[in-house]
Amino acid sequence: MSKPRQLHLGAFMRPISIHTGAWRYPGADPSANFNFPLIKQLIQTLERGKFDAFFMADHLAVLNMPVEALKRSHTVTSFEPFTLLSALAGVTEHIGLMATASTTYDEPFHIARRFASLDHISGGRAGWNIVTTGNPESAWNFGQEDHMEHDERYRRAREFYDVVTGLWDSWADDAFTRDVASGTFFDPEKLHVLNHKGKYLSVRGPLNIARPIQGWPVMVQAGASDAGRQLAAETAEMVFAAGGPIEDARAFYADVKGRAAKIGRNPDHLKILPGAFTIVGDSLEEAQEKRLKLDSLVNWDSGIAALSIAVGVDARQFDPDGPLPEIPETNQSKSGRERVVSLAKRENLTVRQLAGRLGGYGGLAMMGTPKMIADQMEEWLVTEASDGFNVMFPYLPGGLDDFVNKVVPELQRRGLFRTEYEGKTLRENLGLPRPENRFFAATAKAAE
C-alpha cells in the first residue's frame, strides 16, 4: 500500500501568537516577541516536532490606528526577520526558515542577496514569502505619499520575481573552481550578467554571492485576490491561505492548483497551507475553556469594534452579558454576518464572548483533544482542502509545547506526518524540485 499523502506543517511565528490576548495569558511571556532565548527554545521544540518551517511574517509600518487601540496590542513590534532567522539558523539543523519580504518597498538586488545568504548560512533552508504589502501606511516610511495601486503592485511583483530569480542564476552551480594551483577562483564562462531593463526595474547584475544551495529558496505567496492567485499559480511553490470554512478552502485549492496546471506546472509542486489556530485540551470542554479565557483577555474596545464590523451595526448598544440579539439585514457582507450569528448560536456565546473571539483571532480554529485536532487536519488533507497548515499557537510556550508533544505524535501514528526529516534542505522536505539554472541548464549540482 502506498503511503498516504503527507501533511506539511509551518509555524506562524510573527507575531509569536496572532491572538491579541496571548501576551496576557497566565504563564505566557509578555515580552516573547523580543525574547531571543525563548524564541530559540521555541524553534528547537518545533524542530523536535519535525515541523517543515518557521515563518516570520513582516510589516513595514506600525498600524495606523488610534493609540488607545494600538496600546493593547503585542503584535505591533517584532524583530526584523532576516536578523532573527540568521541567528536561528545557527541553533537549528533541519527546520525551514521563511521570511516575508516586500516587492513594493524593497530592491530585487537586496532581496536576492539576503535570501541567498540565508540559504547558504542555513545549509539550504530559506524560503521567501513574496508580498506586495497590503498596509498603505508603509508608503510613509519609504519617502512616498501614496501606496502603489493594487494591480500595479502585482505587475511590479511579477517583474521583480523574474529579476530576483535571474540574479540567483547569475552563477552556474559549479562556477567557483577555486583552483589554488592555477590561481583561478571562478570560471568566467559560468557567470551570467542579467542586464535587466524592464517597466519597473533596472538591474545589471550579476549577484555577488554564489547560487543558493537550493538553487532558489522556496517561493511562497499569500495573495488572495485574482491577481494574487494568478501570481501564486505562476510563481509560488507554497501558498499561505487565510483559512476559513472547509468548502471555501476546497474551492481555493482547486482554483489555484487548476491555474498552475493550466500553465503546465505540476500541481504537486505547489503546496497550499491555510493558517490554523490550534488549542489543545485533554477534553473539548477544556480546550473551549482555554479559548474563552484567552478571548476574555482581549480589550473590550477592540473586541466590540471587531464585532460591529462583522455584523454591520454598532454592537455597543447590545447587552454585553446577553446573547446576540436578532440583527437586521444591512448593506455589509452577508456571509460575514451569517458566520458570526451561527458561531454565537453554535457555541452559545454572549456578546462579550463573541467580541473577544472576533477581536482575538476570528480565522480558522481547531480546538479539542489531540485526536480531534488530528481528525480535522486529516479531513482537510484527504478532501483536498489543503496540503498542510501554517499552525498558529494560542499562547507561548504552553500552546506550542502542547501541539508538538500531543498533536504531532497523533499525526505520526496515523502515518500523516514524518517521523524523520526526509532530506537536508527545505525543498527536499517539502518534496519540491531544485530549479534548473535558466542560463546554465544541466550544470552539475553545487559541490557538496
Ligand SMILES: Cc1cc2nc3c(=O)[nH]c(=O)nc-3n(C[C@H](O)[C@H](O)[C@H](O)COP(=O)(O)O)c2cc1C
Ligand atoms: C498567512 C498569511 C500571511 C501573510 N503575511 C503577510 C506579511 O507577512 N506581510 C504582508 O504585508 N502581508 C501578508 N499577508 C497578506 C497578503 O500578502 C495579501 O496582501 C493578502 O492576503 C490580500 O491579498 P491580495 O493582496 O491578493 O488582495 C499575509 C496573508 C496571509 C493569509
